[in-house]
Amino acid sequence: MKIHDDLAKEVTVTDLGDGRGVLYPVRLPTFHRVPAPVELTQLVRWFWIPRWNLAPGRTSRQQLLPFPASNLVVQTDGVTLSGPTSGASHRDLQGSGWAVGALLRPAGVTSLSDDPRSIRDDEVPYDAPGLHRDVVAAMSDDDEEAGRAAAVAAFVAWAGEHLATPGESALLANAMEDVIASDRGIVRVEQVADHLGTSVRGVQRLAARHVGLPPLAIIRRYRLQEAAQRLREDSTLTVARVAADLGYADQAHLAADFRRVLGLAPSDYRRDPDHAPG
Template sequence: MKIYDNLRKGAMGDVEDLRGILYPTRLPTFHREPAPAELAELIRWFWIPRWAIAPGRSSRQEVLPFPASNLVVQPEMVSIAGPTTAISRRDLTGTGWAVGALLRPAALASLGIDPQALRDREEPLDEPDLHAAVCAAMGGPEESAARRRAVAEFSSWARVRLTPPDDEARLANAMEELISTDRSMMRVEQVADALHSSPRTVQRLAHRYIGVPPLAMIRRYRLQEAAQRLREEPQQSLADLAADLGYADHAHLTRDFRTVLGFTPRGYRGSDQ
């Protein structure tokens, strides 16, 4: 079980990681807060945006989401958003906030939700106690204190509502963490070998606990890193970037980038990020 221990340490990584956020300069106030250690097998982190957009204006947020599900509390509702197969867009207007939890694979199983049914969908979730507690916490005047209270209330709910993972759920967590952190993982067979498992088992775990195939998970994490590198290292050649991320050549990277995001790496690099 040593691989589980190592990967659980990785799950507590840097919450300032901006993977998936395509245009950081357009963000409203946005914070990621670590989950308490006892919830690390169930929640990767909490994310909390708050915005105040001038009347008559809007702010378009474009995100390449993690291949995972999110449990989200907003003033009007609690919802569960499943894994997506493409870029996610939302136009923010007026004032508002959200408190979301990026769920680990084991958490979705704990809620008894089929991730396949949630793919590319967001559904309301009947959790009135969670909604009331987080709304009350976010109502305070001091923003950082409100965030801390909201995370504390969300965590208290999760301790009661979510059950500890069994061995299979831990293996699903390990699979997801391995794919998200090891850029050499480009094929399902590599993931299976690293987990001392079989490709069939990896496929089954992805189907049951995540809702997208393992190869789609691999491509999503590599594309997230590609976008981040294009922002942070604008002088790096596309050929070198493709090689670093395990692509055969930059044409394959460009194809995946265009298919999922709708534009090329060169187009993204030249955009207002």
């Protein structure tokens, strides 16, 4: 479904920060990201708060290539735990609404799911009535800025009480995520194992226990996110240069990855980065 031109004028984008994972930024509703406080940085990457108010009959399709991670999300109708996705995803927004989510670090998942692989590509109810009550109350504030701040404060307080202090394995899983996310030269699981001083099998166990995706899928997700962002934001870069910079064997491999996950070629995405393919 294509977004209508006039709908694009009805949404605004603020405080995007890390733009990876957002395929069509113009479609975002009002959107804020708030970094986790120091005491939660090993458990939560950031809190994200979209709010939308669309004209009757309008639909905004949010197309994403999500971070390889799980999210704990509060909305008016309850709390859900969204597992990691194996590919791109979308959500259709209509009417008015909001959400307050926490993007979880690998160490943060352990307290909420015994096996994140079981919720891959799924969104399941999560029993947290106190969190739901406090966030809903905060988001009902007529002062949206004050409401956001209070909602995040409530989420931080709940997380501090309910997310377990990470152990050695969880912290090593965080280190795995950090090296994959920050080092564009990482294209093989063996490289991650070398960085962590462990075996390939050890990396595979960390990814299964704390992320729910194979480590190679995590690597490819970050590289593909970065490819899409660079194609969208820098028109001077050729597809071949992006492929080389991100460790793809050649342009054809990047194009194949794009088509497999996103359903279109890199050149088509670059040509019209504000709209979905028809």
